[in-house]
Amino acid sequence: MPIDEDVTGDELDKDVKQELMSLPKTLAEDVARNLVMVARLLDEDPEQAYGYAKVALRLASRVPSVREAAGFAAYGVQKYAEALAEFRAARRMTGLQHLWPVMADCERGLGRPEKALAMAGEPEVQKLDKAGQVEMRLVAAGARRDMGQPDAAVVTLQSPELASNSVQPWTARLRYAYADALLEVGREEEAREWFAKALEADQGGVTDASDRLAELDGVEFIDALDEDAPEDEGEIKTGEDEPRQD
Template sequence: PMGRLFWFGPRYALGMPKAMRPRPGPKAGPKTRRPGLPPDVVSELRHMSRTGKADMAIARLERAVVLLDRGDAPGAAAEAAKAKELAPRAPGVREILGLALYQLERFSEALSEMQAYRRMSGRADQNHIIADCLRSLGRPDRAVPLAEEALASKGVPLAAKAEAVIVASSALADQGKFDQALGMLRRIRTRDDVAGPEVIRVWYVTGSILEQAGRRADALREFRKILRHDPSAFDAAERAAQLA
């Protein structure tokens, strides 16, 4: 989970230069998830929905979460938009609507919803989505301050911090600022013998930026480091073979 609701997988890779887009691995089996929203989101909706509309808003948002988790972003966006009509000031509604719009690559609308979520909730746990929307809209310079805020926020989980750093470093690489991009990636401390999913992603983007910068030997070391932990991660094996 990321934030108070759910994390449905980053799509910001779509905005990366082609060489930096990780390829998805084999599709996982069907997901199982307990139905229902987190209690704090339900409480939020009960207090912030229009009079007499709380139950309907909860049902709409629950449906949006289920659809988004199934990969039905259009359906999720439609349900979340209906929830927004019933509870426009509920941060959780704006968050899910923003995630659905982001999945649909409707970046301007997603940005508006995610900025509303950030303003209403005071949270920085979706800064990576905001940053990538801005990057996709031609404003990559805005990504770094958002990553800095996420890094400095105690309530942001490591996975969200890592994603914010990845977006910011990719934005810097877009501008040819490779040293700054690599410095940003080093803000996520890693150990060669420990590799969770977020660390694998940081290493992958590090390798890609090193390759972009012409540092092929260093890039090869990053991809080989990934392969020691997960031989099937993204297209790391192919990238390593090309660099060897």
């Protein structure tokens, strides 16, 4: 697969480059460039990222970072069994637990929420850093909802991290998940409050909290390029003029 001309492989962090030093120099460079392409495309074109990950895996299947990248690429295209196998392999190679939450989420993807929930109670969770523990809580709440236990999902997300005013990389997603869980159990006013809090913390635009708030407020944005849009292309329709059926 073609590699972007500006990709050198030096873009990788030092830990990954250290792992690749076990390979012959030319091979290490090829693997590095493919891993950079995986990282570059994972969000915008997961199918392409998956292709580059398969190349890297074929070249260096004994490198933990390659197995981990292959896992995330498979996860991105919803190949959950494959992703789980790669994450397990990476974990065996390193002895590290940071992949535990995404492994549990793969279980959810495979239709086994009970397994994901059981993993949330395993000793491995205590070895995670704060971000990993929050991620595990999100997965556990999702598993509860998968099992038809929305009230339990709400309780699962209630935590010191949720109550904290400190904004961390995971804060927006945690608040958003809580708002969504509240909405599912009919607590709409509280849900609106937490969607607003999620929006405040969402500096990177990782959630659609603003859209969810608009929906709750009965605001519908009209696409200026829509042929059926009102003559005033900048017009915003609200529920006061024309009720929106949600």
